[in-house]
Amino acid sequence: MVARRHARQTRRFYTLTAASTIVPGLGLIPSRRRTGQVIVGAFVLGVLAVCAYGLAKGVTSSVISVGVSRRALLVAIPVVFIIAVVWIWGIITTARDNMPEGSHGRPKVAMVVFTAFAAVLVFAPAAQAMRYAVIQHSLIGNVFETLRPDGAVGPIEGDDPWADTERVNIMLVGSDAGKDRSGVRPDSLMVASVDTTTGETVLFGIPRNLQNIPFSADNPLSKEYPQGFNCGDECLMEFVWKLGSDNAELFPGDPNPGLTVTKDAASQVLGLDIDYTTVINLEGFAQLVDAMGGVNITVQERVCIGCKIDPNGTVVGTTGWIEPGYRKLNGYRALWYSRSRAGSQDGDFSRMRRQRCMVGALLNQVNPTSMITRYPALAKTLEDNVRVDIPQQDLDEWAELVLRIQDGGSIKSLPLTNENINVNQPNYAKIHAMVDEAVNPPEPTTPKKSSTTTPKPSPTTTPSSSPSSSTTDDGDVLSDITTTC
Structure with missing residues (x-):
């Protein structure tokens, strides 16, 4: 018992x-x-x-x-x-x-x-x-x-917080600031334009060696450079940030005149009103890739590591190579893949293609389950190396916009390179037309059907010159960013 x-x-x-x-x-x-x-x-x-x-x-x-x-x-x-x-x-x-x-x-x-x-x-x-x-x-x-940037569009109260906003434009800056460098030079400069209804996004790449940079009439520097920033090789897009910092007295109360001037210049280059900015320290980019467990990418061309170009134009300092093929890169090698321009046939433009390839590879790799397990390391890297001027109180609405991009939208890319513009003497009217067509693509036309004959393609058809339909050997056209590698 x-x-x-x-x-x-x-x-x-x-x-x-x-x-x-x-x-x-x-x-x-x-x-x-x-x-x-x-x-x-x-x-x-x-x-x-x-x-x-x-x-x-x-x-x-x-x-x-x-x-x-x-x-x-x-x-x-x-x-x-x-x-x-x-x-x-x-x-x-x-x-x-x-x-x-x-x-x-x-x-x-x-x-x-x-x-x-x-x-x-x-x-x-x-x-x-x-x-x-x-x-x-x-x-x-x-x-x-904590505050929305002056003049930036933003969400409103209601069922659809983006109902009053057709597009929102964000400038993405890869900063090369470091202990061995003075000031900031944007190593990578892109602008993402998002259709708030469909989530369709176009990413524009702006070359760092672009010349004759225009400023808006509201920019104090426009008085000193009424014809734009146009003094040849000493007045490139990559030097605009330093120009703003060196003239900080013209921007009283502005904590970051370099970023302000870069934002204004990018807006004038593309003909888009830029609302927000995201700045990432590229040394932190390597940490970010490591925190994600590396990145899988298809390498199209041999890329040197540790290399640079000396004053004589000779490539020196190479410590290794990233070979063509399907590779898994750690943060250090991913950073060199994205930044290296020595040894490439067209230097900066080759690097721009690799940068958008890297963005596409990272987007393809994002997995919520794996990101959660790596979240502490990811958060520490972001906290140390990324600054975004989106206000904290709007993050809920921005998260909804990101979901629209993921659920129904696509991300396309249109880089400005020597294949579609002249970086030394840019035609900004042409660039603005390219940008406008990319964000407002023409509606596809359906040919009328004939009851008696079947239309045949003409052997003398002239290809369209629009950026969305033209082709080049390097693929510097409007295309899905996940297929650029």
Whole structure:
């Protein structure tokens, strides 16, 4: 009888302790009815509230809205902590209330280990959730701004926060700032133009050696350079940032005149109103690729590592090579693949093609599951090396726009290179027309069907000269960015 009763008590112990592990407080109801019922009731109400919010807003949107709100994260951290403490207390109390009398030796050790394991099952994910919330809170505060840039379009209140905005344009700058360099020279300069309705995005690459850079009438530098920044090889796009920094007195109260002037110049080059900017330190880019576990990419041409061009035009300092073929590059090699211009037939333009190839490869590789496991390292890299002037309070709406890009939009690329423009004497009217056609492509025409004859292609048809339909050996035309490699 004693053995049978002890066996029943043992089964009861494991059953109720497991119940409190699955649903907080459930195993407490037999021994502490009111306490158990209150905990279970609160848990059920909380789950129902979360489900209702998820159904109303959408599961993905609900998670994102919490993840991009510093206020929501500040609330979530103590809430998760309290839930975890109450849950673990319920497990331990359930185990203590239902421990069989006279338990000792291995059976008691097994029950204690089971209780500890059950507590860890709750503690581990709760601790990880709080850790990620703290990291995310810090990331948002250090990477994003608190105020919207002057003149920038932005979301509004309502069902569709982008209803009043046709397009939003973001300048992406790869900065070469470092300990061994003075000032900042944009090593990579692109502008992403996003259709807020469809998510269709066009990425424009601006060459660093572009000359005769125009400034807007509102730019104080336009008085000193009424014909644009046009002093030959000393007045290239890559020097515009330094020009702004060297004339900071013309921009009182501006914390970053170099970025301001670069943004204005890029806007004039493309004929687009640039709303926001993202600046990444390219040394941090290597860390980002490593944090992502490397990048898989198809290398089209042999690329030297450690190389540079001396004043005589000779390539020196090569320490290795990235060979053609399908490769997995770590951060160091990915950075050289994206930056190296020595040894290429057309230098900067070859590098621009490789940079958009790298962007496409990284976009193809993004996997939410793997990114979550690598998130702490990714967040640290972003926090140290990336600055975005999108305001924190707009991040929820921006997350919705990103989902539109991922769900229904495509990302196309149109680089400005020596294959489609003259970088020494650029025709900005032509560039503006190319940009306009890229963001507002003409509607495809459907030929009329004839009831008697079948149309045949003419052998003397002249190919179109538009940027979306023209072709070159190097592929410097409007094309899907994920297929540029």
